Amino acid sequence: MExxxxxxxxKGWAEAFKEMNEAVDDQLLIPDVFEDESFLSDPENDWKDDEISDQSKKHP
Structure with a gap:
């Protein structure tokens, strides 16, 4: 049997990524979506896992 x-x-990814970095070939292919991420600190956009869980219980 074999x-x-x-x-x-x-296997080999670490070395490949190191080579890409050294060659400056590890740039983002898709630009960052959010240029202004200040919405994350807006109190009206206070996303919490608990709130999401509560909503899923209401709407199965």
């Missing part, structure tokens, strides 16, 4: 191969899907 010897089972151990699956290593990310």
């Amino acid at each position: 010897e089972a191969q151990k699956n290593q899907p990310r």
Whole structure:
């Protein structure tokens, strides 16, 4: 029988990313969506996991 191969899907990624960084080839492909992230500190947009959980209980 053949010897089972151990699956290593990310083998070599660290070295590849290091090489990309050194070659300045690790830039974002899609620009940052939010240029102004001040909405995160707006009290009206106070997102909490508890509120989301409560809403899901109301609407199954």
